[in-house]
Amino acid sequence: MAxxxxxxxxxxxxxxxxxxxxxxxxxxxxxxxxxSCWDYGPLGVELKNNIKRSWWEAMTHxxxxxxxxxxxxxxxxxxxxxxxxxxxxxxxxxxxKKCKHRFRADQIDGxxxxxxxxxxxxxxxxxxxxxxxxxxxxxxSAVVYMRPETAQxxxxxxxxxxxxxxxxxxxxxxxxxxAFRNEITPGNFIFRTREFEQMxxxxxxxxxxxxxxxxxxxxxxxxxxxxxxIRPEKLRWHEHEKAELAHYAKAAYDIxxxxxxxxxxxxxxxxxxxxxxxxxxxxxxxxxxxxxxxxNEKYIPYIIETSAGADRSTLVTLVDAYAEEEVKGENRVxxxxxxxxxxxxxxxxxxxxxxxxxxxxxxxxxELKRHFKVFYDDGGAVGRRYRRMDEAGTPYCITVDGxxxxxxxxxxxxxxxxxxxxxxxxxxxxLIGARLKTxxxxxxxx
Numbered sequence: 175m176a177x178x179x180x181x182x183x184x185x186x187x188x189x190x191x192x193x194x195x196x197x198x199x200x201x202x203x204x205x206x207x208x209x210s211c212w213d214y215g216p217l218g219v220e221l222k223n224n225i226k227r228s229w230w231e232a233m234t235h236x237x238x239x240x241x242x243x244x245x246x247x248x249x250x251x252x253x254x255x256x257x258x259x260x261x262x263x264x265x266x267x268x269x270x271k272k273c274k275h276r277f278r279a280d281q282i283d284g285x286x287x288x289x290x291x292x293x294x295x296x297x298x299x300x301x302x303x304x305x306x307x308x309x310x311x312x313x314x315s316a317v318v319y320m321r322p323e324t325a326q327x328x329x330x331x332x333x334x335x336x337x338x339x340x341x342x343x344x345x346x347x348x349x350x351x352x353a354f355r356n357e358i359t360p361g362n363f364i365f366r367t368r369e370f371e372q373m374x375x376x377x378x379x380x381x382x383x384x385x386x387x388x389x390x391x392x393x394x395x396x397x398x399x400x401x402x403x404i405r406p407e408k409l410r411w412h413e414h415e416k417a418e419l420a421h422y423a424k425a426a427y428d429i430x431x432x433x434x435x436x437x438x439x440x441x442x443x444x445x446x447x448x449x450x451x452x453x454x455x456x457x458x459x460x461x462x463x464x465x466x467x468x469x470n471e472k473y474i475p476y477i478i479e480t481s482a483g484a485d486r487s488t489l490v491t492l493v494d495a496y497a498e499e500e501v502k503g504e505n506r507v508x509x510x511x512x513x514x515x516x517x518x519x520x521x522x523x524x525x526x527x528x529x530x531x532x533x534x535x536x537x538x539x540x541e542l543k544r545h546f547k548v549f550y551d552d553g554g555a556v557g558r559r560y561r562r563m564d565e566a567g568t569p570y571c572i573t574v575d576g577x578x579x580x581x582x583x584x585x586x587x588x589x590x591x592x593x594x595x596x597x598x599x600x601x602x603x604x605l606i607g608a609r610l611k612t613x614x615x616x617x618x619x620x
Contacts, residue, residue, distance in 0.1 A: 220517030245327025403512030509567035
């Protein structure tokens with residue numbers, strides 16, 4: 175008997191909201207879509223960029239010991255042989271002989287198809303890297319790979335960054351960039367996709383200090399999720415047992431989030447030892463060691479890696495922020511995003527499209543627009559406009575009404591409490607700016 179495929183109501187609602195409000199769309203939708211590829215719409219690209227900006231500020235701008243990098247997606251193919259990806263970046267693949275569906279063998283129970291109950295083939299190893307060709311001739315010598323991770327671009331640029339930046343160990347190199355993996359079983363919306371964006375930092379340390387820095391970066395990365403508004407009770411640590419550890423890792427911990435489809439990894443913190451720099455040194459003959467003047471010692475640094483995904487982080491913020499509640503007999507859907515990462519910081523409405531209200535509202539909108547991402551909306555009843563902004567995650571709505579024309583005050587509505595206050599128009603920039611800096615939406619309001 176065929177196994178019934180589980181339906182995830184929350185994810186279905188979230189996917190619908192993301193399409194409706196312009197967060198995320200199916201890629202190439204008018205052609206029927208392309209498996210596990212997604213496009214970010216106007217609100218989605220703002221949200222994702224805000225998350226990346228928050229990560230970049232936390233990892234580089236606020237620190238003196240981390241430099242930025244933007245390495246090329248295409249690299250010399252020998253890089254991936256040296257790193258072990260050509261030989262070992264594989265998953266076990268099985269096919270159903272009946273319905274032809276494919277699965278990762280290590281993610282199913284038993285020897286029958288989880289979709290139809292049919293017989294499965296024997297497992298075979300499947301390399302996850304996308305291949306392409308450089309130049310006009312498609313031959314073996316022209317093969318290059320779409321990078322499956324951004325980390326190798328950091329390792330091969332270790333000396334290129336170290337020397338001009340005049341950094342000293344311990345120091346780090348951070349990068350945000352696209353990566354590609356030909357996943358056998360992608361899914362759960364933007365959680366696991368074939369094209370994705372990584373936010374990675376490699377921190378180079380003396381081998382004797384690896385545990386100290388490993389513990390330090392565990393704490394730093396946990397705190398960043400709290401900073402962008404994620405509820406702490408939805409997060410937990412998963413320690414990799416010896417059998418789970420990657421071949422390069424001395425220790426590894428994952429930060430997991432409790433999705434509706436289970437606890438899943440959203441970031442990994444790894445002690446990669448000197449594996450990567452040693453391998454590239456041996457393969458190229460280039461000395462990637464470091465001379466520590468203070469210690470009067472030459473060594474190959476150990477690497478503490480923090481590896482997060484911009485897409486998974488975006489999904490976490492959307493899932494964590496999504497809420498439904500009844501207000502005056504009606505269902506309200508709201509995204510309680512932290513104002514720090516909300517795609518729109520404030521919306522401006524004229525109560526009605528007459529009596530000079532649109533002109534005043536337009537003036538306020540353009541003044542706020544110089545400082546924040548804001549939205550102007552004069553369509554429909556003001557209650558419906560509030561609901562649209564609730565679904566977009568907009569923290570504040572500013573309404574111009576009859577009283578505005580008398581005393582130059584407007585109503586400012588808070589998304590989470592729905593409370594309204596009257597404030598002077600000249601004070602709005604300072605008011606909104608102060609709230610965005612101080613208000614961290616998190617466990618207390620969800």
